Amino acid sequence: MREGNEDGFAQVLRAEWTKLRTVRGWLIGLVVAAVLGTLLSIVSANGSHSGICVGSNPANTRCFAGHPAVPAGPGGQVVADTYELIHRSLDGNGAITARITSLAGIISEQNMNRASLTPQGRPGLVGWAKAGVIVTSSTKPGAPYAAVMATGGHGVRFQYDYSHDIAGTPGAVSPGNQRWLRLVRQGDALTAYDSTNVSSWHEIGSTTSTGLPNTVEIGLFVTSPVTYALSSQGNTTEAIARFDQVTVEGRTTTAVWQHTSVGGGNNFYPTLGFGSARLIGGTFVITGTGDIAPGVLAGMIAQNPATGQSIIGILVGLIVLIVIAAMFVAAEYRRRLIRTTFTAMPNRGRVLYAKAIVIFAVAGLTEAVAAAISIPVGRHLLISNGNYLFPIGALTTARDVFGSAILVALSAVAVLGLATILRRSSGAVAGGIALFVVPVILGATVTGSVGEWIYRLTPAAGLSVLDSAPSSPLVSYPYTIQNGYYPLGAWVSLIVPCCYAALALGAAAMLLRRRDA
C-alpha cells in the first residue's frame, strides 16, 4: 500500500477505548459496579457477628464477641487437636507398645446446632475415630507429634504432625482381631510398627521431621471426630478403646500415668460430652472425643468465603458490567453507528477484538479494585466482629483479587460477543445474566452432584478460583459448594468461563464477517 505506516491494531484499539471512555453513563456504571460490589461485601461482613456465651442457665449466661481457640500446628497451619491422653514424660530414646483389644463408639443423635451438654447417643463408630500410642512434644493443642493408631474404618495408620499419614495393617479392631501398636523413638527418628500376633512386627514407616524436644510425652490416646453422615450440621461422636499389655521403654521421669484432656476448655472442636480414662487391672479404658487432624472447620466456626469478599458483591458488580458490555456493542447497532464504525474500520474482526480487549480490561480493573478493597476491609470487619477467618497469605489475597477480576472480565467479553450476535442489548443482558449469574446461585442452591456439575460446566466454574478453605482427605467433611468448597482447581477453573467467552467471541466474529452491517 501507499501508506508509509502499516495499519495497526493499536489505532483500532485506541478508537474503541475512546468510544468507551467518552460515554459518561458507562463510566458512571463502572464506578457503580465497583462501589456496589465493595459495599455489599462490606455490609455483609459488617452484619456477620460471632460470640460465645458462658453460663449454666439463661439467667446468668454471659456473652461476648469472639470465637473459640483454633490451634496452630507446627507449620502455623490450622489444626484440630482435641483428644484424651494418658501419658508419662520420656527423656531421650524410648518406645511404647500396647495392645488394643476393642474400639467402639457413640454418635450423638442431635446435630451440633442443638447439642446439649448431655446429649443422647447411639452406638456407632466413625471412620476416623482414632485410638493408639502417641509421642507428643507437649499437651498444648497444636504440638508436634507422631502416633500409631487403630481407626474406625481406615485400619492401622501412622500419622504425624496432623497432615502426614501412612497406612498400616488394614481391618477393624475387635476382640477376636486385636492389634499391637509400637512407636520407637531413636534419636530424631520415630518408627511405627504394628502386629496382629505380637511375634511378627510390620514396620509401617518412620519420620525424622517432627523435631520433637528431648523430653516428650509418651502414652495412649483416643479421639473421635464429628460426623456429617447423619446431618449436614454434623453430629459429635466419642470412641471407647481398651488397651492392655502397655509397656514403656526408656527413661520416664514421671512415676505414674497422668490423664489430660488435650484441647479441653475453650477449643473450637465440637465434642460429645467429655472424655474419660480408667485403669481396671491391667486394662486402660479410655473414652475420647475430638480429632487430631488438619483444621477443616468450615462448618464449625469459619466464615465463608474466607476472603471477606461476598459472592453476592461480585455478582451485583457483574450485572452492572454485563449491561455496560452489552451496550458497548448493541448501542451501536441500535443507532446504526455500527456502519460508521465499519466504514472507518472495515476489518470487522479487529473491531470486535479491540472491543473485547477494552471491555476485558475495564471490567477486570473494576472488579480488581472492588476486590482489593473488599478483601482487607471485609476481613477486618469480620475479625473485629468476633468471627474466625482462615489465615490467608498475600498470595491467596492476590489470587482472589486477580481471579475474580479475570472471571468478571471474561464474563463481560462473552456478553460482548453475545450482544454482537444478537445486535440487541436486552437479549445480551438477559443471556449474560442467565449464563453468568444464574448458575452461580442455582449451583449453590441445588444440593448434591447437580450443583457440583453446574460449578464444573457453566461459567460459575470460575468461582473455584476463590476456593481458599482448606480440605484434607484425613477429614470426612461434605466438601460442597454450600460449605465453600468448589469442585475445580483454582486457576484451572478459569478455563471454563474462558471457553464460553472464546465461543461467544468466535461466533460473533464469524457472523460479523458474513452479515451485512
Place this chain on the structure above:
Amino acid sequence: MSAGDTELTPTESYNDAMTDATIEMTGVRKRYGETVALDGMSFSVQPGRVTGFIGPNGAGKSTAMRVILGLDAPNEGTALVGGQPYRSLHRPLTHVGALLDADALQPSRSGRNHLLWMAQSQRISAGRVDEVIDMVGLTGAAKRKAGGYSLGMRQRLGIAAAMLGDPPIVMMDEPFNGIDPEGIIWMRGLLRSLAAEGRAILISSHLMSELEDVVDHVVVVGRGKVLADATIEELVARASHDTVTVRTDTPAEAVTAIQAAGGTAAITSTDCVEVAGLQPRLVVEILSAGRVSFSEVTSQRANLEDVYLQLTAGEAEFQAHSDARRRR
C-alpha cells in the same frame, strides 16, 4: 498508542489519493431475502464534478452506497473506489468520506468525541478534528452531547466526519434532508468547492429540485437499475418535449390549422390546445395565417424535474399497483 506512531497530516494523504477519485459500480445485484434491491446496477462517478444519485424512495440508492462502502456484500458484481474494493483500503476515511445517516450517533457522546474516535482509527490528529468542526461551524456545540443536536447540526457533524480524512471521494445520502434554507445554500457552496478541488462527489436525493442547481452529472435509478446516466444538458436535450400552449375560444380550428402546417396538437381543455414540435413564434404565424383567434401563446420548456418524472413514471405506477395488491 505508542509515541512512535506518526499521525499523518490530511494534506499528504489527500494528494496521494486524489488520482483515485472514482467510484465504479459494475453489474451489482443485491437481494435481501425475496426483495431485489439492486438489479444489475452499473455506473461510475468521476472526479471534479458533483454527481447526483437520484431516484424515488426504495430505488436502491442507500443500498448502493452501503455496497460501495463495503457494509453490504453484493450477490453479484463489483463496487470499486479508486479501483479497489472498499474493504481493502488502508485508512479508508482518507479515501472516501461518507455521510449515510446523520442520526447514527451515540447520543451521550459529544460531537467532538464522535469525531475523535474516528480520527484515532485513521491515525488522524486531534488538530484535524477541530479543523473540520470549525469548517462546518459547530465549534460552539462541539463539546455538548450529540443527542441534543438539531437535525441540521447532526447533518453538519456528519459532514465534518466525512471531511475528516480530507478524502478525494465524498458520498452523501440525502444531505439536504432537514437542513434550513441557509444550510442548503452553504451545502451547495461546499459541494461545488469540493468538486472544484478535483474530488469525486456523489450525493443522493429523491427530489430532483434539490440537486438541480448543484449537480453536473446525474445518475437516475429506479427499482435497482440505472435509468439514465448523463450530464444535466444531455438529459434535458434527450427529453426535448418542449410544448406550446395556446389559449383560444375555437380549439378545434386551432388544431386543424396546426396539423395542416405539419405540427401535432391536442385539445387539453375547452379553451386550451397543446402544441408539440413547433417553436412558439411559428405557432403564432400559423394561427394568424389561418385566422384563428387566440388570447395567449405560452412556451413550456421541459425542466429536469419533468425528465425525472418521465423517467421514473413507470416505476411509480408499478409501486402504486403493488401497493394496491398488498392492501387487498
